[in-house]
Amino acid sequence: MTLDYPLDDSALIQRAHNIRLLALDVDGVMTDGRLHFQSDDQESKTFNTQDGLGIKLLRQTGIQVAIITGRESSMVTRRAEALGIEHVIQGRDDKFEALQSLLAQLNMELQQVAYCGDDLPDLSAIKHAGLGISVPNAPLYIREHADWVTERPGGHGAVRDICDSLLAWQGHWPAIFDTYLHGKG
Template sequence: MSPDSPLAPTLADRARKVRLLALDVDGVLTDGRLYFQADGIEIKAFHTQDGHGIKLLRQAGVEVALITGRESPMVTQRAAALGIEHVFQHRDDKLTALRELTQSLGLELEQAAYCGDDLQDLAAIQAAGLGITVPNAPPYMRREADWVTERSGGHGAVRDICDTLLESQGHWAAVMDRYSLDATDRGRP
């Protein structure tokens, strides 16, 4: 782990075990506000950096899931665009969904990270191997989580999680190599 890692060493050890990142949607992948057009169509805004982080995490072999209490075609579209196969909508009991998913994937709860921002996420945050919330969550949620991201939901919080998991699991150098110019290309000997 780098010296500027947001995780304490004991949490970094838990992050190394993560094989599944499960995310709430509203308040985590979005800023939590709901937008409706005059015709009743719901609109959600997603952060592109979160999406790229999810793609990088999936390429490193970590499964990603969405578990949301609401049902929205926007969630279905976003999940499809990111290649997320595990999508649970209209599920208020997030822990039951998380248990079903870990069981179907042959994982233990300690191999799962869960990020949510409100009361219906609490049990899943407490049960996951790495329970995460965002700074825009209520204080009682922040107290219960193992880790509170620096950036808020809808503003790059999920990217922070993905980058930290990639770094914790030793994948960060490969990510940087994929996107960086080598020394020769930068005009260096």
Template structure:
């Protein structure tokens, strides 16, 4: 996915993910009691863990607030979680000084208009296959897989591959 962006991908030290439409398929499901339900891909979760083991920080910035997302972030060891933030670029700019990173060292995966400012400003801004067309037009790369169905894993694998770390990460499971 990032073969044409290998130089940019090699500088990435932080991978940021939106949730609805990226780590999920974008559907909002509610029980009769009003409880929110979300389905997450285990493939995506494994990709995020592989990034972390390879020394790449991970973060979630999402416009909605959900205990499910907090639990998923905790399960995956994602320490940087920003919920209820439509101003995703501002949230990202709040995080960067804490990590001592610049925007050029960030990869961001999003799907809709609230992600656009971040996608355009980071070192490697990507969109999932089922993202809004306007967002895809402004992204450096677009995944082949849709959100919630392995797009984040594809993104993670591409980052690791560009940094020459994918094969080692895969081999560690042999």
């Protein structure tokens, strides 16, 4: 019942105990960053279903989830609705300012948020969050400012890595695993 990727870093784990909000970029984190445009100008994105379950599990334990993205997309709105994500901020390149505004609304402090991003608009949020996270598909100059870089890339389970790790580090994982092991999930 052990997870094979949560880091054994006591300082990181201690910081993770304070997390009450996971804020995520979309393109490059929740997706692999590729955009597909159809001939009728429709755009499509591919989301990972394992990431989705991880988000639902986080929410069940009281950790809120937010999306902060520079693009505006009806697919992001649909995905957020399907996962019960209430805080969706689209069309904002000033990710850190958007995060600060959200935290003010939620009456939370920066040390209570984990933020995951993959590019320059995410850098300040990664740097100032209580737990700054990036993905291996991010440029090195972004990854080197993160407290943690996930094992799996964006769109391929990175968000699930974050969710499972937060759940394990906060002590929720054994009960969640037991629920699914015994067919109650």
